[in-house]
Amino acid sequence: MVWTNAIVQGLLTGGLYALLASGLSLIFGVMRIVNLAHGDFSILAAYAVISVAMHTNLIGGIVLVLPVMALLGYFLQRTLLNKSLAMGVLSPLLITFAFSIIIQNVLLQVYTANNKSILTGRFSSESIKISKDLQIGLLPLVTFLAGVIVTVCLHYFLNHSQLGRALRATSDDPMAADLVGINNRHIYGIATAIGLFSAGIGGVLFGMRTQFAPSFGPIALVFAFEAVIIGGLGSLWGTLLGGVVLGIAQGIGSQIQPAYGILAGHIVFIAVLVLRPQGLLPKQMGAQK
């Protein structure tokens, strides 16, 4: 029964990794750049929610911070990243890495290195009893559902909306998209805005579930990255599956010994890379390639 429990908890955590990973995957799918500051943006959102919630309440904080994250993404893309895109593959990598260093250290200055968490009151301790030994926490369940909902929304957005079609067109061939009247620079901005919005949701849920510090951004990025690779590059559902597989691996690992949780996730990642480099669900889907 402990094992079932470990697997169920891991599966629910997987939704969080999928949330963090979907934005990373979308930005890569549309622009072929890897946002090395992705994890730091989610931690930034978590801190921002703490600050805003002090003046209003938790819901107010989330409602305010997430759109601001999207605006920040659009702004950074239109000002700095679009400029660097034209300069080869290296420049965007260097710039997002610099973002990562800057965000981490600004957070360190403002909030110190002490661990914090987003207080949710009773919400974080309530759970649904499935059987005598198996309980599902409400917060982990909400996290998982958020991962599924964001994946479904992204799928419908990319396949069934005007803007989503434009995103896919730019992803397939930016020059051809430009010829038929799509403004690529705007589309890139939209992609980063969605990316940071979903990173923000991930960060806020992450901050509700565990304590975090400014240095946690890279860890979040690594989990997101592993979910993308395990699931298969460029597949939305693959990313969700990758997140779940990573979560379950970590759950089983920590059941063996707490220190082995993260290591078990890494080992599954390496195993996929060696045995199935195209990932578990490599099918092309949505805007991704």
Next chain:
Amino acid sequence: MIKERIVRGAGFTRALPIFFVLIVLVLATLPKYLGVMYQVKFVQAFILILLATMWNLLAGFGGLVSIGQQAFIGIGAYALVYFADILNLNPFVATLFAGIFCGLCAIPLSFLVFRLAGGYFAIGTWVVAEIIKLFTVQISALGGGSGISLAAFSGMGRETRIAAVYWSAVVTIVVVLLSTILLMRSRLGLGLTAMRDDNVAAGVLGVKVMRYRRIVFVVVAMGFGFAGSLIAMSNLRVQPDDIFSVNYSAIMIFMVVIGGLGTIEGPILGAILYYFLQDRLRDYGAWYLIVLGIIAIVTVLTAPKGLWPLITRDRISLFPTKYRVISPTKDGAR
């Protein structure tokens, strides 16, 4: 008849070898005149130059942008402690072995990380570095999570020890820089330069891109191994969280981007600049990294080739590795 000459460097560059021999001689005799404190500072600067040169070889020429090279810094440092203290080898022989050991580790790892490309390669190397750290922490003979001290020098006096570390740093940097220059002047270097300019085109012209990349990855891992053992020798202690820190990657990228990616002189200039910046800004804590980040972004967007090509306008090269065509039209031979 038009006759064009193809030369590698011209004029004053022929006098450069003599100049470099002089610099090396001066550096080698410095401990006689300089206090211990300055020797320690020189060692730090040498380590930075070593790191910048190696990262540039990997990213600037090989096109392999890695943020996980701290893996080899860490392996090198731990290997040094292991060879010197546990196997009781002479520390300088141990340095050599530590470098070779890193090269050997890089071969299987290259097959793993080369499955990823571009940005995903960058994070992939980082994850590998994290995994190696997690495994190292599990090995109790290497001190686990709290790290291990280097005992090999404990019989030596402080001044002798620091001078010894200084000299091994001088030897390492001379050997590494010379090998880098010779490498870049070889057939492999020509291929790498072609890859730097255009990967696909180089492949079409017959450069074995994958093989060259693997060779560079392994050679550079050895260089990082030497750097790691120098760090262990000068700190006398290896701690997993410090030696495997991703900050090394941040610093290396900064030095190389500021100085000039894909040139040999640029990273050295970047390392020297970084050394003085760090000396000045160290007291400002986290602000210092924020400033470095902003400088890096501004440089990437406004002077993407870095400072060295900007200052010299691509005309001067201290380490002549590339050929250029001298057209005789100037002499009226047209």
